[in-house]
Amino acid sequence: MDTPMEDSHFRTMRLMYKFRDFFLPRKKILRELEIKPGFQILDFGCGPGSYSMVAARLAGDSGRVFALDIHPLAIQQVEKSASRKGLTNIETIQSDCATGLGDESIEVAFLYDILHHLSEPEAVLGELHRVLKPDGILSVNDHHLTEEEILSRITSGGRFGVSKKGKRVCNFTKL
Secondary structure (H helix, E strand, O other), X not given: OOOOOOHHHHHHHHHHHHHHHHHOOHHHHHHHHOOXXXXXXXXXXXXXXXXXXXXHHHHOOOOEEEEEEXXXXXXXXXXXXXXXXXXXXXXXXXXXXXXXXXXOOEEEEXXXXXXXXXXXXXXXXXXXXXXXXXXXXXXXXXXXXOHXXXXXXXXXXXXXXXXXXXXXXXXXXXX
């Protein structure tokens, strides 16, 4: 499947995300999802964890965020940030696709800024379909793709249908 980016590229991306998050906090984007305390959330392709940290606060102590990434530096960064911020409801998963999570165990899955990188998107979408609860939401954002490309890639396999197009994300439900 996919291979991790070079460490130097990851470090550059992490620095760019710090600037991005300063000017457009991730909380503004996640507001479109109406995350509630107790939610089980999967941040697929979490990178340095910008969304994971915010989601962990929104899900509260009764919720859990599973931050998945293929890159070992991403996993290390998420664990370091979670520890520094006192967030005990984040669990990291190092993988390119398989989550190890139970069937229909997740309320919300993020696929942010990663769809354009996936070499086997159907395998990833299959895994996300498996772990999402029947009324779960797959939330997608990728500034490298047009809205039409996102809609086509997510709905073409017949697993997901559009539920809501927000200002910054497209949300999908299981079919």
